[in-house]
Amino acid sequence: MEYFLQQLINGLTLGAVYGLIAIGYTMVYGIIGMINFAHGEIYMIGSFIALICFSILGLSGVASVPLAILVVLLVTVLFTAAYGWAVERLAYRPLRGSFRLAPLISAIGMSIFLQNYVQLLQGARVKAMAPMVTGGFVVTERAGFQVTLSYMQIIIMALTLILMAGFSQLISRTALGRAQRACEQDQKMAALSGIDVDRTVSLTFLLGAGLAAVAGVMTTLHYGVIDFFIGFLVGLKAFTAAVLGGIGSLPGAMLGGILIGLVEAFWAAYFAAEYKDVAAFSILVLVLVFRPTGLLGQPEVEKV
Amino acid sequence: MSALASPDAAVPAMLEVAHLSMHFEGITAIDDVSFSARRGEITGIIGPNGAGKTTVFNCITGFYRPSVGRIALDHEGGRFLLERMEGFRIARDAGVARTFQNIRLFPRMTVLENLLVAQHVKLMRASVFSIAGLLGLPRFREAEAAAIEVARGWLDRLGLVEAADREAGTLAHGQQRKIEIARAMCSEPKLLCLDEPAAGLNPRETAELNRLLLDIREDYGVGILLIEHDMAVVMGISDRVVVLNYGAKISDGTPEEVRNDPAVIRAYLGEEGDPPEINSRGSSPDRGRP
């Protein structure tokens, strides 16, 4: 039971990270109907920028941990969002009228490019950072096995909740949210109604990248080890989460993320850890074959 | 509902649509629609925008699975219950062919290739899933030559032989429309369904279209089902007309009967009064999109 609880906590934490990244996928798919294959790399870049910032702050002798985290969050979000914006402008916008597969192929190329970009600039080896936020408290204990909930995990889950709440408000209350929803439903009509589609799309990418940046900061803080390749697998799993939750649905993305995180944690703990990625992919296939709209998505009727 | 003209008992119905309904999430697109179409006749389906015409089409041709109802097709090939059949089987086994509102040719294949794809089933059989073709057996070569002749025949009829080797996507709109109809006919259907074939055609092209459809009816004896907004086409060549409004059938009869049916006039004009200007020269007020 205790073991189960611990896996539950770990899974939720992991799920929160996946969820944040999944939102980026689902928003972009909702608005321009393409899978941003390079989104995982945006997350990876976020984690690198976070690590760099932490190191700079560490060297300049900043002692306050909360302050450091705040500053790093802000800076990382800013710089990573810039990357998200640039990727859209360079690799996707020119292809907006092109044939169906062109943006996807471009995205794959961008993904490979970014991986190697970081690899060349920062080296292929793993980068690590000593944990800044340590400690937590013990939830329960039995027979020597402690179920711990670390402060870092609390921070991750709390931050995710805050962001989710903020986002829902953004989508439902603000002009940007309305513009986004309009573009999702009918881009031509939205343009004719005076919505600046280009700007809305750019903002969508900025927001998605920002969330991925937060996920990157969390990864750097919590797991402490990063390399240029982490975007690939995490990206695939986060995309699975977006599909599972229902592509185009924001709460669905977070739900999907949590589910995938839980599945991964439990599978690795109770079954074969080596096959945990296979479990995640299998979920993707099963969802797409049997319930393509996901858990919270809208069914799509084929337009003839 | 106006009085139905008594169906011509000597010509049996080929297509029998009975109590067809289609429900989407919270929307009923069509509700208890029944009508029939006969072999060798042109049956027009008209109605204001959003009346459910394309939905009916999609149910007949297998793109939607109807919520309720029966669609029975009877001809010498057998009796087919279309509401249960998979889309491509309706085309392949039941002999139903269709064209689309937004022309769906294969843009990067040539006109000739488009017409050959329509004869796919025949050619696959002759080539034993292309194996005979791989081995270069004469059986296939003859079948393909025959198929090319069929295609050439259609191109001759349309006056588009020079376009045979051009990419289909490069043709003018009116030509594409004709090719799409020819392609549908190359699959040797028993029922030809045309979704707004006159859309985007100028008056001369529309007259050519009318001629073409009448010729097809004469020469091939297929049943033609036709959605249209252009009254010059529908009233001019249809043998029977079915009128839909808000998903329900409001009239069914010869063009003359329908034209004078008060229910139809109300639907199009929203009031009783003079019949709308739907003679063979004009088009209905609800002309629809280009």
Added chain:
Amino acid sequence: MDLGNRFGDDGIQWGAILKDAGLAALVALVLALLLFGVRLSDGGGGGLEFRPWWVVIAVAAVFAGRAAVALWIGTRKPASGTALPWFDRAVARLSEHKRLLFAAFFLAVAILPLLPVADRRMVDLATLVMIYVMLGWGLNIVVGLAGLLDLGYVAFYAVGAYSYTLLAIHFDLSFWVCLPLAGAIAALFGVLLGFPVLRLRGDYLAIVTLGFGEMTRIIIINWSSLTGGSEGITGIPVPTLFGLRFTPSPAAGETAFHQFFGIPFGGIHKLIFLFYIILILALLTHLFSERMRKLPMGRAWEALREDEIASRALGLNPVLVKLSAFGLGAMFAGFAGSFFATRQGFINPSSFTFIESAIILAIVVLGGMGSQVGVICAAIVLILLPELAREFAEFRMLLFGGAMVAIMVWRPRGLLAHRVPSVRLGQAPPGALRGGLP
């Protein structure tokens, strides 16, 4: 990025160009500041290396590059943008003589190893390129003809390689028996993996096939009892030429190749022999593909690619069409995998990563979807050039990714995409029994 014409009637509008370039440089500054300017030390420790000059150079390069591009666009005739009509025309003219060109190509390649200048490295490289050409032609059936974006093609390559290896080693069958068997197994695998993706649209299909590719690799790594795990399998036998072995010292009762022909032993003989095998295999792939295009099955693939809905409305069974494309494409990958296994003598999972799928896809896409010639050119550029320019090896993948983006933005159909119709009416006089078949 608005690459509009910056040329007013008064000549070059420097103001606008500089403003564009300035903005681009500003963006570059933001992007480069941290990742270029700071380098993390490996491992832990939080050590940093500051590289301000890198940032300066990056920003300056972007500034200059953007200005240069704007100038170039400006000096062209208005409205032509980045199109190259003379190039398109040249490609179209060449495509008309496809069969001649191909015959010439294969002949030229065939005599390559027999030239006096040919050495081990050259034959090796040529073999490597031919493997990728064959893989490209195989994937072309799935992606180029049928329009199904398969990102997990490497899975079939792997299945072919491992099937061949296990058959050859455990059942002691010859290459010529194992090859078709491995191809059949790969084809079956292709059909199996094709089933779940039947109803998926482009993007989803791509991701799921990618997932399948990864799953295959993970399963290979972990099913050690069958596949040898990460270590792989060694000791794969080399094919013989009608029983003649390519070894300096044959066992008793066996004749060696060099003995039979009375020539001194040369290590290069085996290489040349293998090269001819892959050449023949590639030739088969090409001929099959070209032939299928003229047959109903091939036309069905292309029709599916062009418009699946219209295909269904004409009675084509999308399940059969898609599965046949998947299966046959997988079969050729299986053949290539078998050859790869026997040439290398050992196999392990590291040869079958996603990057391989991406490279093969790039070969098909960059060369020109559906274009056989394009595949050859792309394979040469993507495989041969990096091998020759070893100094730039580090940048290979970077340029590779960048090239994919660039080609999509510039010429989405690929460099040499020109579709030659599979049949022409013009050739056949009315009533004649010609059908456009060779």
